[in-house]
Amino acid sequence: MPQIHHFNSPCPESVNSQILQLVVDNLTDISAVGLPPSNLLYNVYQYAIGYEVHLYLEALNASTGVAVELIVAMDDDDPQKVIGFLLYLPVKGDAQACGVAYMAVEAGHRRQGVARLMVQQMLARYPHAELTCAVAKVAYFEAMDFQVVGARATQVLMSTRDHRSGGLMGLLDTAPIYSSLEVRQIHTYLLQKHGKRAMIDAEKQRDRHLDQLTRKAGEFVRGRLSLD
Secondary structure, three states: OOEEEEEOOOOOHHHHHHHHHHHHHOHHHHOOOOOOOOOOOHHHHHHHHHHHHHHHHHHHHOOOOOOOEEEEEEOOOOOOOEEEEEEEEEEEOOOOEEEEEEEEEOHHHOOOOHHHHHHHHHHHHOOEEEEEEOHHHHHHHHOOOOEEEEEEOOEEEEEOOOOOOOOEEOOOOOHHHHHOHHHHHHHHHHHHHHOHHHHHHHHHHHHHHHHHHHHHHHHHHHHHHHHO
16 A cells, blocks of 8 residues: 655655656646647646646745645655655635645556545545546546536536535636746747647647537536436
């Protein structure tokens, strides 16, 4: 069984770096954009989502005013190796509620109950938890006692209760990342490497992909809630 650690203050840099590697390796699953590696913009989103998580890990020092907590699963055979993480945000005004921001499990340790253990640790502290996921992951989280309560853009909104929390969840402003110098530099490199036409096509593919995900999530939720 993995060793589960809870952090509500900054964790060691070795742990942070492994978490960020998990983020980069699992972009399609972690990001609401759900961009596949075949899209030329994939590296842009890898950097952006990685930096988002980096900012939330920094926020564990309570300097931003945003409440952040972290659960990390370490390999039982190698206690220095991170095999999964769950970063969540307690809800202001509702002491029992939190929202999952990011979660990933290392590929070689999936289907071994690692995610379930981390979720159980979170629910022991905050029994009313909410998260968003792709339509394909709904059944996975239903097995952990989450239920569908709505749609949020490209994803399905799920909760351990039959309603959303009435409190407020603090979020960091990560929008500036996408117009940052670093993102522009990555985009310029890709433009020089692949050409303008290829990059325009990649942007169109991304936009169609997002439209499809949004439509699919909305249709799924309408169908599910009407049946309920």
